[in-house]
Amino acid sequence: MLGPSVLVLATFFVAPLALAVRDSLTSWDLLSPPVYVGLANYARLVASGELAALVGRTLQFALVVVSLSMSLGLALALALNRPGRLVAFVRSAVFSAYVVSWVSVALLWMWLLDADQGVFAAGARALGLGRVGFLTDPGVARLTLAVVTVWKITGFSMVVFLVGLQDVPRDLLEAASLDGAGAWARFRHVTWPLLRPTAAFVGTTSLIASFQAFDVVRVMTQGGPVKATTLLVYAIYEQVFLDLRVGRASALTVVFFALLSGLSMLQLWLMRGRGGRA
Amino acid sequence: MRPARAVANLLTLLAAGLWLFPYLWMVSTSLRPLSEIVAGELSFWPRAPTVEAYREVARTLPLLRQLAVTSAAAVAIALSQIAFALPAGYALAKLEFTGRRLVFGLVLACLLIPGQATFVPVFTLLARARLVNTFPALVLPFAVSAFGTFLVRQAMLAVPDSVLEAARLDGAGEITILTRILAPMVRPTLVSLFLLSFVFHWNDYFWPLVATTDDTWRTLPLGVALFREQGTGVRWHLVMAANVILSLPALALFSVAQRHLLRAVAGSVK
Numbered sequence: 364m365l366g367p368s369v370l371v372l373a374t375f376f377v378a379p380l381a382l383a384v385r386d387s388l389t390s391w392d393l394l395s396p397p398v399y400v401g402l403a404n405y406a407r408l409v410a411s412g413e414l415a416a417l418v419g420r421t422l423q424f425a426l427v428v429v430s431l432s433m434s435l436g437l438a439l440a441l442a443l444n445r446p447g448r449l450v451a452f453v454r455s456a457v458f459s460a461y462v463v464s465w466v467s468v469a470l471l472w473m474w475l476l477d478a479d480q481g482v483f484a485a486g487a488r489a490l491g492l493g494r495v496g497f498l499t500d501p502g503v504a505r506l507t508l509a510v511v512t513v514w515k516i517t518g519f520s521m522v523v524f525l526v527g528l529q530d531v532p533r534d535l536l537e538a539a540s541l542d543g544a545g546a547w548a549r550f551r552h553v554t555w556p557l558l559r560p561t562a563a564f565v566g567t568t569s570l571i572a573s574f575q576a577f578d579v580v581r582v583m584t585q586g587g588p589v590k591a592t593t594l595l596v597y598a599i600y601e602q603v604f605l606d607l608r609v610g611r612a613s614a615l616t617v618v619f620f621a622l623l624s625g626l627s628m629l630q631l632w633l634m635r636g637r638g639g640r641a
Numbered sequence: 642m643r644p645a646r647a648v649a650n651l652l653t654l655l656a657a658g659l660w661l662f663p664y665l666w667m668v669s670t671s672l673r674p675l676s677e678i679v680a681g682e683l684s685f686w687p688r689a690p691t692v693e694a695y696r697e698v699a700r701t702l703p704l705l706r707q708l709a710v711t712s713a714a715a716v717a718i719a720l721s722q723i724a725f726a727l728p729a730g731y732a733l734a735k736l737e738f739t740g741r742r743l744v745f746g747l748v749l750a751c752l753l754i755p756g757q758a759t760f761v762p763v764f765t766l767l768a769r770a771r772l773v774n775t776f777p778a779l780v781l782p783f784a785v786s787a788f789g790t791f792l793v794r795q796a797m798l799a800v801p802d803s804v805l806e807a808a809r810l811d812g813a814g815e816i817t818i819l820t821r822i823l824a825p826m827v828r829p830t831l832v833s834l835f836l837l838s839f840v841f842h843w844n845d846y847f848w849p850l851v852a853t854t855d856d857t858w859r860t861l862p863l864g865v866a867l868f869r870e871q872g873t874g875v876r877w878h879l880v881m882a883a884n885v886i887l888s889l890p891a892l893a894l895f896s897v898a899q900r901h902l903l904r905a906v907a908g909s910v911k
Contacts, residue, residue: 364728364729364731364732364736364815365728365729365732365733365744367725367728367729367785368725368726368728368729368785368790369729369744369747371725371784371785372747372748372751372785372787373747374766375759375763375781375782375783375784375785376750376751376754376759376787377747377750377751378762378766379758379759379761379762379763379766380754380758380759380762382762382765382766383758383759383761383762386761386762386765393765393768438652439652439656441649442648442649442650442652442653442656443649443652443653443656445649449653450653452657453653453656453657453660455895455896455899456656456657456660456661457656457660458903459660459664459892459895460660462840462891462892462894462895462902463844463888463891463892463895464843464844464845464846464862464887464888464891465844465846465862466844466846466862466863466865466866466887467844467862467865467884467887467888467891469866470865470866470869470880470881470883470884471663471664471666471667471881471884472663473869473880474666474667474670474877474880474881475663475666477877479681479875480678480679480681480875480877482666482683485681485683514659514660514663519906522903522906522907523906523907525907526907545645546644546645547645571755575755575757577757577847578846578847581846581850581866582846582866582869596757599757599760599761600760600851603761603764604851609761609765612761613761613762616758616759616761616762619757619758620754620758623753623755623758624753627753
């Protein structure tokens with residue numbers, strides 16, 4: 364009953380990690396046989412500063428995505444946690460972005476943000492900001508991708524916070540209200556303490572998800588301008604399919620996996636003792 | 642009370658604008674002629690609405706083929722995940738055997754390994770097996786889902802053992818128990834798994850990009866992204882028409898199965 368599943372999981376999840384470690388110790392262009400080079404790939408990634416730059420960029424991107432999508436998701440959950448058809452429709456609209464493909468979202472925002480004909484660029488010109496290169500200015504592009512990612516995933520964080528809000532007892536809020544607590548005091552002292560485990564879950568889940576960002580980069584900027592949006596996974600892809608450097612890509616894969624494992628540990632640690640919620 | 646209500650209303654309005662306008666602008670753009678795009682027309686309603694963009698997209702892109710490949714791959718993956726998860730979930734939830742904890746540990750560990758961490762070796766694996774750019778390459782790496790196995794196991798844990806014992810007393814074999822008794826009982830979980838898996842793989846861009854090399858097995862998201870990449874230039878009405886075609890099925894499925902999808906997402910959190 365279990366055999367076939369274990370076999371497939373081992374082939375496509377466990378064995379690849381072992382293969383990545385092995386390949387990371389070689390120089391391999393996919394065409395000629397791999398050559399053993401020891402730790403040269405890792406040494407090169409560290410010495411050239413490429414690894415630090417990649418991790419730094421990815422971390423910065425992830426932190427912007429996590430903080431914005433969490434706070435926006437929480438605010439929307441609080442605002443939309445009430446009956447009514449209109450409110451239900453807005454909830455669906457926000458969540459729909461989570462359901463459509465990354466390609467759809469990326470193309471849509473490329474057009475909205477197009478520096479010449481885009482409607483946002485027209486808005487920026489009207490505000491006297493001049494020509495804003497949302498995707499072509501190296502200082503802006505990474506932030507743009509982060510904001511587009513926030514648009515895509517905030518629906519998820521909102522839904523999870525809405526689930527969490529169902530566990531906040533109504534009579535507790537009413538009691539606080541009778542004691543003269545205002546909306547902010549009720550949130551601060553009743554709702555938020557009860558939502559904290561949910562927030563930890565949303566935070567770590569979206570942190571892990573933003574570390575895996577690829578589609579939005581590939582479609583919108585291809586890592587540019589001047590590497591401003593070359594995040595970890597895109598760099599791995601580029602090494603294999605553009606530069607044919609499987610060894611170096613494997614080394615990056617190993618580092619990426621180690622980072623993700625660290626983040627997952629952090630998540631499990633934050634989630635411990637939550638009655639099976641993980 | 643009152644200022645809080647006002648803030649909530651303002652946020653609702655803001656959310657409606659932020660999440661509806663992009664879709665509406667996409668549709669409005671797709672119905673414009675090229676001249677209005679070039680002119681940077683900002684009026685919401687196209688001055689001279691036309692479906693010419695859709696006609697041209699249908700002429701340039703192998704839409705039907707890409708739709709067929711995308712749907713076939715997504716359905717094959719979703720069904721395969723269910724077929725594997727049923728017996729595995731049953732064994733993990735209801736059968737006693739040595740190594741059960743170990744296997745369950747393996748499933749949980751795989752839950753934490755994303756495709757982005759395995760695509761390089763999986764690609765070289767498929768290349769060695771000469772499977773790159775084939776239909777199996779799209780499906781095989783996802784044939785078993787650790788998440789699906791976990792979901793089904795959790796659902797089966799909730800089935801009382803007395804049900805299984807009664808069936809065994811009646812002489813039912815393991816296969817009969819699984820297909821006739823347990824599968825119908827965990828049906829809602831299977832529907833959730835199917836929907837989540839189908840939507841995810843229908844939308845997937847990353848793996849088909851890695852696994853295909855030409856139009857034979859290219860999926861729709863890949864085809865539409867490539868269409869833009871190959872130089873549509875200022876002809877954004879074409880890109881948006883293609884984008885409407887790409888996002889409509891996902892949005893339609895969402896509006897039909899919304900309650901179920903939301904429950905599935907919320908349930909996967911619990």
